[in-house]
Amino acid sequence: MNNKSDSYDEQEITLKNPNLDNLEVDYLYHLGLHSGMDLEKMFGDTKYVCMGGSADRALVFANKAAEILGIEVPEDGFQPIGKTERFSMYKVGPVVSVNHGMGIGSIEILLNEVAKLMAYAKAKGVKFFRLGTSGGIGVEPGTVVITDKAYNDRLEPYHDKSVCGEVEKRNTELSPELAQAIFDCREDISAAIGSTVSATGFYEPQGRLDGAIAYHTEEQKLAWLRKASGMGVKNMEMEATEFAAFCNELGIRSSIICAALLNRLDGDQVTSTPEELAQFADNSQQVVLNYIKKDLG
Amino acid sequence: MNNKSDSYDEQEITLKNPNLDNLEVDYLYHLGLHSGMDLEKMFGDTKYVCMGGSADRALVFANKAAEILGIEVPEDGFQPIGKTERFSMYKVGPVVSVNHGMGIGSIEILLNEVAKLMAYAKAKGVKFFRLGTSGGIGVEPGTVVITDKAYNDRLEPYHDKSVCGEVEKRNTELSPELAQAIFDCREDISAAIGSTVSATGFYEPQGRLDGAIAYHTEEQKLAWLRKASGMGVKNMEMEATEFAAFCNELGIRSSIICAALLNRLDGDQVTSTPEELAQFADNSQQVVLNYIKKDLG
Numbered sequence: 001m002n003n004k005s006d007s008y009d010e011q012e013i014t015l016k017n018p019n020l021d022n023l024e025v026d027y028l029y030h031l032g033l034h035s036g037m038d039l040e041k042m043f044g045d046t047k048y049v050c051m052g053g054s055a056d057r058a059l060v061f062a063n064k065a066a067e068i069l070g071i072e073v074p075e076d077g078f079q080p081i082g083k084t085e086r087f088s089m090y091k092v093g094p095v096v097s098v099n100h101g102m103g104i105g106s107i108e109i110l111l112n113e114v115a116k117l118m119a120y121a122k123a124k125g126v127k128f129f130r131l132g133t134s135g136g137i138g139v140e141p142g143t144v145v146i147t148d149k150a151y152n153d154r155l156e157p158y159h160d161k162s163v164c165g166e167v168e169k170r171n172t173e174l175s176p177e178l179a180q181a182i183f184d185c186r187e188d189i190s191a192a193i194g195s196t197v198s199a200t201g202f203y204e205p206q207g208r209l210d211g212a213i214a215y216h217t218e219e220q221k222l223a224w225l226r227k228a229s230g231m232g233v234k235n236m237e238m239e240a241t242e243f244a245a246f247c248n249e250l251g252i253r254s255s256i257i258c259a260a261l262l263n264r265l266d267g268d269q270v271t272s273t274p275e276e277l278a279q280f281a282d283n284s285q286q287v288v289l290n291y292i293k294k295d296l297g
Numbered sequence: 298m299n300n301k302s303d304s305y306d307e308q309e310i311t312l313k314n315p316n317l318d319n320l321e322v323d324y325l326y327h328l329g330l331h332s333g334m335d336l337e338k339m340f341g342d343t344k345y346v347c348m349g350g351s352a353d354r355a356l357v358f359a360n361k362a363a364e365i366l367g368i369e370v371p372e373d374g375f376q377p378i379g380k381t382e383r384f385s386m387y388k389v390g391p392v393v394s395v396n397h398g399m400g401i402g403s404i405e406i407l408l409n410e411v412a413k414l415m416a417y418a419k420a421k422g423v424k425f426f427r428l429g430t431s432g433g434i435g436v437e438p439g440t441v442v443i444t445d446k447a448y449n450d451r452l453e454p455y456h457d458k459s460v461c462g463e464v465e466k467r468n469t470e471l472s473p474e475l476a477q478a479i480f481d482c483r484e485d486i487s488a489a490i491g492s493t494v495s496a497t498g499f500y501e502p503q504g505r506l507d508g509a510i511a512y513h514t515e516e517q518k519l520a521w522l523r524k525a526s527g528m529g530v531k532n533m534e535m536e537a538t539e540f541a542a543f544c545n546e547l548g549i550r551s552s553i554i555c556a557a558l559l560n561r562l563d564g565d566q567v568t569s570t571p572e573e574l575a576q577f578a579d580n581s582q583q584v585v586l587n588y589i590k591k592d593l594g
Contacts, residue, residue, distance in 0.1 A: 103402015108498035164521040201405035
């Protein structure tokens with residue numbers, strides 16, 4: 001599926017919005033870019049859009065990509081492209097590294113604007129990756145979970161998309177071939193393929209008992225987490241349903257690769273040292289870069 | 298309601314989570330602070346927590362607060378407290394200025410951690426404000442909308458909070474007295490009190506026709522926006538339901554003050570100049586600072 005002879009490699013992203021043809025210039029407001037720029041020159045050779053939570057991590061990933069892919073770092077370092085008030089985007093050869101913020105609302109904005117950016121740039125065969133951190137469910141801290149399917153926080157296997165008052169259920173299954181191909185690049189990093197719950201928040205919506213509000217009990221939390229675990233869920237975060245549903249809708253090959261910061265069956269607080277947490281985040285970046293290096297051939 | 302003799306001014310925030318008593322140290326993970334620090338010394342005199350979208354704007358607000366409240370700016374400028382990977386927090390006398398990112402998921406994290414921070418700091422009579430930008434509905438660009446009630450994007454007047462698979466409807470009505478008191482401080486800035494729709498995204502969930510995906514029509518969009526307008530809705534953004542429901546649950550006096558960047562009944566794209574957009578964001582900050590100055594007496 002994912003080798004050089006694949007016809008996907010020659011395909012541009014087809015946007016599903018006929019209204020865009022009527023815009024003289026399309027302002028990608030949160031990126032600080034617009035379709036009047038020479039986006040083809042700037043982004044036409046992009047093959048991988050790698051999204052992570054924070055701006056800091058997007059820059060770390062850019063530098064790491066340069067190192068692993070043998071791309072020279074500019075003298076003054078990689079500079080963000082466009083504005084940085086909301087998102088910070090870096091380009092390293094065929095790789096775009098950008099942060100998506102936290103939660104469904106934030107990544108929805110990035111996905112829409114970056115997909116339009118890639119379409120206007122006529123980039124071919126682009127794959128989208130979400131790299132991040134997550135709460136593990138029944139896996140050891142540090143394990144990299146590659147998502148096969150995303151569930152919402154009611155443990156339903158789809159994404160609710162509300163449009164003009166109507167709620168549509170969208171498909172959140174991700175390519176098993178791509179997940180396996182990434183898993184095969186794990187080398188000595190602990191990794192697993194499993195399902196991911198995408199919650200609408202970090203505290204109550206993930207069943208945590210350490211937020212400012214908790215009316216539920218430890219027993220309710222564990223029953224819910226165990227139910228999820230029994231369905232094949234291996235981690236929980238806040239963006240997977242939106243990411244998977246969006247990419248599916250546009251036919252973009254995509255994968256979610258998140259390190260577990262803790263095992264939620266053991267507790268709620270993130271207590272690993274900053275060094276350990278950095279190593280965990282590094283694990284998911286390393287697995288993806290191993291894959292990209294192999295995929296580029 | 299909001300004068301000096303008010304008993305609210307003497308009240309600390311009461312957290313609604315008995316489990317917190319069992320934590321030796323509570324790590325406010327995304328703030329980079331913990332309860333083992335001398336939070337009372339650092340934050341005990343806080344009276345207003347002002348949250349805005351971006352880190353840049355949080356610093357602009359901090360400087361503006363210093364100017365209007367007559368507080369000296371440190372020689373090297375205001376420095377963020379805690380870590381800045383996710384949120385950037387500044388303290389200016391009785392004012393905390395911090396960004397909340399975009400969307401319900403992001404502000405949920407900040408609200409939980411900043412409420413715990415204020416409780417641990419034993420701050421008294423703290424009010425929470427969300428200052429931001431929004432899409433106006435039937436109001437001119439630049440108008441500051443002060444929210445009386447938040448609706449979700451199905452136009453229902455409550456916030457769905459999903460906890461361990463059960464969905465609870467939480468109250469999103471905000472204090473009419475506080476809204477009026479802030480409105481009364483508008484001076485020559487165009488302002489209005491009205492309801493706010495909080496959507497789960499920026500593009501399809503707000504009915505926009507300029508995202509990467511749009512299966513709906515201009516007619517469906519306008520019918521939906523007009524329905525909202527007929528219910529008293531004056532603007533649309535992505536955090537109001539979570540903010541209002543959270544503050545209500547803890548009894549925190551709070552208000553949402555957002556400038557409209559455009560009138561959605563006229564179009565979807567944000568096309569004002571950067572100078573105009575900065576002025577619009579400035580309007581909501583100015584109104585809130587007028588109120589704070591008056592409230593401090």
